[in-house]
Amino acid sequence: MTYTLVLLRHGESEWNAKNLFTGWVDVALSEKGVEEARRGGRLLAENGILPDVVHTSLLRRAITTANLALDAADRHWIETKRSWRLNERHYGALQGKDKKQTLETYGEEQFMLWRRSYDVPPPDIELGSEFSQDSDARYAGEPIPRAEALAQVLDRALPYWDGEVVPDLKAGRTVLVAAHGNSLRAIIKHLDGVDDATIAGLNVPTGIPLVYELDENLAPVTPGGTYLDADAAAAAIAAVANQGR
């Protein structure tokens, strides 16, 4: 008996296209991102992978991607669950900043520590500032962060993973998780047992379903899973790695 999990990073967002740090800022998909989401859904249908339940973050780029992909796969009607615990990593004071400018101002080493190190968070966002979420109604009463490294993303995603996603998998449901580059990196780290240094070099492309078959202990049958369009994934992964340059 194996379980089927599909991880889907949202399609390109307006701020991905502009090369801005996004985090919890609730930006929309670009036109290209809309197309990527639809294509992701078609890939699922063509491969006969039909989700029974979808889990998303509370951010519209993930929600819209899930809706478009599921519509394209004729699975728009399935059960939906959402949580801030699947949100993108909170990028703190970097939210809204240009990646190229940040690289030029702080240098390669600091830039990459903030972007990809496991446990160095960016500086805290100032409460009440333009790109802060501290008065956003959707997070009322939740212990929301002011900045996160990947370690903190994993800490807040794991309770949701264990409490909501694992029971769906164990019930034999095909589970789609539509989320973000860094929240999916955290889940992949957990699933594949990726060490802290190696996870720094792992990037997730937009809009291409990553399928995991999991054994009875929820260990991946194929480590790293399988992208439904491996060639497109390889090119897109390189592009994410090179952002800011």
Ligand SMILES: O=C(O)[C@@H](CO)OP(=O)(O)O
């Ligand atoms: O800006 C962000 O929120 C993320 C994802 O787009 O960027 P990065 O890939 O640099 O972590």
